[in-house]
């Protein structure tokens with residue numbers, strides 16, 4: 278059997294890609310090494326979809342809007358602007374939507390091999406439980422976050438240095454926070470001798486229904502996330518930071534005195550590192566100058582380099598241009614592998630600018646556009662644009678009249 282579209286990685290982008298491709302009536306396979314979809318949202322402990330409007334799902338458009346509606350209809354969200362939920366709910370709802378759309382799902386498998394002939398991928402091999410399975414496809418979409426499929430296929434990729442890419446984090450959750458007040462916590466952080474130098478501001482989010490659970494986003498290390506030995510080192514360092522941060526929080530943050538640890542993300546959270554080289558690659562210059570985008574497929578933002586400004590290197594550290602910017606079709610297509618697209622945080626953008634396109638709703642959107650493009654065998658832009666409209670995607674910034 279030959280799939281029309283094979284998608285590696287079932288994070289927000291892989292979810293979007295599979296929904297987009299399946300809606301074209303194609304035979305689609307989505308696989309991941311985790312036990313279900315969700316990526317960082319489900320397996321790195323960050324079930325907070327910034328910018329995904331839970332109470333106005335249609336504002337998100339496309340598969341992101343469908344996901345938000347379904348979460349809302351199943352009472353699986355808290356809060357009113359960002360979509361704030363649990364890791365399990367993300368996986369459950371994404372799985373249901375993918376199954377309804379007719380996508381074949383395969384989990385617990387790691388991508389271990391890629392066959393390429395005449396600059397096109399012909400099959401991938403995945404391995405799990407000691408079994409190797411060859412999956413043949415006509416087109417492929419890389420939603421692994423770190424362009425793993427593209428790298429293994431010999432596609433051109435670009436990797437930012439440890440100092441150029443955002444820090445890596447192990448998110449953890451506490452319970453028993455009383456009367457959380459963001460302003461007071463921010464002030465306490467600024468005055469409170471935080472024990473590590475990497476952190477430039479207070480980062481945390483109430484995640485329980487009444488705000489009694491709290492996601493602390495205060496551990497960070499620098500390093501290369503494209504190397505297992507480095508990931509192992511960073512993971513061990515991050516685990517050692519957690520008890521130190523927890524003690525500091527109890528002593529310093531208002532309302533945290535009686536909190537205690539309930540969960541630590543099972544996997545290190547990686548914000549970026551490796552990206553494809555695309556037919557068009559988004560640059561920091563594009564973001565700063567807001568160069569017009571001729572063939573938009575999703576809406577990201579112009580800001581990059583946010584968070585951990587102390588570990589970013591000048592002159593490009595934290596440039597806050599503000600406002601949205603469209604993502605071009607060319608940023609989803611590999612420059613040298615003909616039947617390969619990318620979605621999510623691994624698309625063609627300078628790695629140091631990745632925060633312009635990495636929020637989960639944007640990843641769902643670029644994934645969906647990549648999935649549609651692959652399902653249509655990489656059409657000219659007008660045909661893709663029409664399908665993005667058919668699938669109710671929000672991909673163009675409304676111009677002032």
Ligand SMILES: Cc1cc2nc3c(=O)[nH]c(=O)nc-3n(C[C@H](O)[C@H](O)[C@H](O)COP(=O)(O)OP(=O)(O)OC[C@H]3O[C@@H](n4cnc5c(N)ncnc54)[C@H](O)[C@@H]3O)c2cc1C
Nearest residue numbers: 286288289290310316317327388421422546547621622637
């Ligand atoms: C600590 C942290 C906090 C964040 N906070 C927020 C937030 O509050 N709001 C927000 O919107 N965004 C947030 N983000 C960003 C956002 O979560 C990610 O940018 C987004 O999830 C990227 O989506 P993706 O689908 O491109 O990649 P990922 O979510 O990374 O998914 C990639 C998937 O590919 C799979 N994969 C990779 N390699 C292989 C392989 N070889 N074989 C099989 N499967 C593979 C992985 O298992 C994973 O499921 C945060 C990120 C981090 C790290």
